[in-house]
Amino acid sequence: MSEDWKNIEEGAVIKHDPKKSPKTGDWRYMKPKVDKKACVGCGMCFGHCPEAAIDYDDERKADIDYDVCKGCGVCATVCPQKAIKIVSSS
Amino acid sequence: MNTNLAKYLAPGHSTCAGCGIPAIVRTVLEATKDPVIVVNVTGCLEVTSTLYPYSAWKVPYIHSAFENGGATAAGVAGTIKAFRRRNKIPAGKKIQVVVFAGDGGTYDIGLQSLSGALERQHDFLYVCYDNEAYMNTGGQRSGATPYGADTETTPSGKQSFGKREKRKDLMSIVVAHHLKYAAQANVAYLPDLKKKAEKAFEMEGPRFLLVLQPCTNLWKYATSEYVNIGKLATETNFWPLWEYLDGKYKINWATEKPKPIEEFLKTQGRFKHLFKPGNEHVIAEMQKEVDENWRRLMNLAEVD
Numbered sequence: 001m002s003e004d005w006k007n008i009e010e011g012a013v014i015k016h017d018p019k020k021s022p023k024t025g026d027w028r029y030m031k032p033k034v035d036k037k038a039c040v041g042c043g044m045c046f047g048h049c050p051e052a053a054i055d056y057d058d059e060r061k062a063d064i065d066y067d068v069c070k071g072c073g074v075c076a077t078v079c080p081q082k083a084i085k086i087v088s089s090s
Numbered sequence: 091m092n093t094n095l096a097k098y099l100a101p102g103h104s105t106c107a108g109c110g111i112p113a114i115v116r117t118v119l120e121a122t123k124d125p126v127i128v129v130n131v132t133g134c135l136e137v138t139s140t141l142y143p144y145s146a147w148k149v150p151y152i153h154s155a156f157e158n159g160g161a162t163a164a165g166v167a168g169t170i171k172a173f174r175r176r177n178k179i180p181a182g183k184k185i186q187v188v189v190f191a192g193d194g195g196t197y198d199i200g201l202q203s204l205s206g207a208l209e210r211q212h213d214f215l216y217v218c219y220d221n222e223a224y225m226n227t228g229g230q231r232s233g234a235t236p237y238g239a240d241t242e243t244t245p246s247g248k249q250s251f252g253k254r255e256k257r258k259d260l261m262s263i264v265v266a267h268h269l270k271y272a273a274q275a276n277v278a279y280l281p282d283l284k285k286k287a288e289k290a291f292e293m294e295g296p297r298f299l300l301v302l303q304p305c306t307n308l309w310k311y312a313t314s315e316y317v318n319i320g321k322l323a324t325e326t327n328f329w330p331l332w333e334y335l336d337g338k339y340k341i342n343w344a345t346e347k348p349k350p351i352e353e354f355l356k357t358q359g360r361f362k363h364l365f366k367p368g369n370e371h372v373i374a375e376m377q378k379e380v381d382e383n384w385r386r387l388m389n390l391a392e393v394d
Contacts (some may be wrong), residue, residue, distance in 0.1 A: 020144040021102030028107075038118055047280045048317055052095035052111045065091045068101035072108030073314030086314075 024051065028071030031089045038060045038083035045075035045084065091095025098126070103139040103146040108306045108313030110277035110320070111135050114219050115190060117280050118363045119149070119286035120298070126186045127166055128152070131200055132160035133192030134226045135219070158200045159191045162209030163214040168352075170213075187214040188293060193234035194224045197258050208296045210269040215290050215297045218260075219277075221305035229308045233258040236328075237379065239360045241308065246363035251372045256379060264298045265334050272298040273333035278320025282331055282342055287333075302329045322354040327384045332391065339390040348384070350379045 029034040046052070054075060057063035062084070064075070076084040091101055098119040105111055111134060119126060128151045130136045136153050140144040154162045166187045173179045191200060196218040204216060223241050224230040230243045237256045240246040264272050271290050275283040275330040283301060290297040302323055304316045311319055323329040326349045331342040352373060355361040364372050 012354065014140070014143065014145045014147050016187045017143075018100065018101060018102070021100065021146075022141070022144060023105065024102060046092055046095060047117065048110075048113055049092075050107070050109050052099075052103040052112070053091045053101060054241065055092040055094075065101075068091060071235035073312070074316060076107055078196045078317050 022068050023072050025065075027031050027074045028069060029089050030071045030073065030074060030086050031066070032064055032069065032071065032075050032084050033085045033087050034062045034064060038078075038081050040081055041081075042080065044080060048074050050074065050080050056081070058086065095120075098128075098147070098149050098235060099139065100146045100148060102144060103245070104141055105138045106313070106314055109134070110303045110316045111219050112162040112280045113280065114277050114283065114301050114303060117284050118215075118287040120251065121284050122186055122291040123151040124186045124291065126150075127155075129163045129166060129187065129189045129214075129306055131189065131191035131195035132156035132226070134221070135192070137226055143176055143289065148369075154197050157188045158203045159195055160203035160205070160216070160357045163187050163189045163216070164207045164210060164212040167214050177182075189211075189214060189216045190215070191218050192226070193218060193222060194222075194226075194232045196220075197233035197260050201263075201327075201373050202330050205267065208264065208269055211269075213286075213294050213296070215299070217299045217301060219285075219301050219303040221303045221306070221308065221382055223308045225305050225308055234260070236376070237362055238376055241360070242305050242364055250359075251363065251369050260299060261334075264284070264300075267296070269296045269298060270294075271333070273301075273328070273337050274300045274302075274331060276320050276324050276329055277304070278317045279304075279324065279331060280345070286333060287392055289333075306308040308360060310362075311357055315357070319354070319357050322357060323348065325349050326351050326354045327380050328354050330384060330387055332387060339387070340391055341387065341391045351380055353387075 008081040011064050051068045053065040053069040054062050073086050075088050099115050120295050126149050130153045170185050172227050188367050222234045223232050231241045235253050238252045240252045246252045273286040275286050304319045333340050
């Protein structure tokens, strides 16, 4: 009897589940595009991207995950090589 | 998705496009290898990272209310202490308690709870991301809003030039609690922020970081510009980078020729009205305040 409280459901606990993640990529109306020739793979844009959407591709160039990219354009602003261009999404 | 960066806070959160808060959270949490427990005060970060049924957090996370970030962190730190006494946590294992709070939850509503937790010397790191207004509810003034800024509750117009009061000097309030480490940082300078967080994580007792976080909605600028505007805040001495450790002040970034405050103001819609005729005295007053604060800081700081 005294141990009943242990069976109470943990209603307020929400676990991280990527399957439930909203695809914030559909917010985007402008699209950042990496010029793979100009990109030197310095990684400046990685940390400043609000969505952590940028990682290296197989050739150590910046690669944007458009599932989560909201198209803010911060990556294009911080790129020292001006290798990221903002283009219309459509 | 960059899985390295998304170790603690995953994408899928709904912060506005071009918001710097996730970069602050990731940079701070990246600075430690210890397990962390995050306490989050009501604010932009809380409402955007925990949209039911999704949580962007991959670490243990508690949200309780607006006014009690310090008290909640004190409770968590106390629990860890009690578990340690009962040998439920090994003696050598450090667990970091990190509070993330906005300026509303720190400067105003949560000040008493933060003050209490600092004074009782609980073992936690408090990180305030300062976007200079209550942005979660649409941009009302807070104690962190600078003089002359146009907000929803201090609108500029014929009768008003925006906020009439000066920003609260929170760093002085925090330092007055005799804590070991406090630092002012800026989201535009992530390596500096990371260094400060690393330093803070190595210590015990209360530690405090105040991080400037330009806000696209309130400050009114293009979503791509938060890094540039953050940099201007430091380059004009509006937001100097400095730290306080064991009674000593140190300035982390300085220039011989700081830019005039107009360079920072003209990038933002919230200060647009200051460039209309008749409001010159507001800019002059702001420049005076910036210069005075800088001089005071220079007097406190030791030269390396």
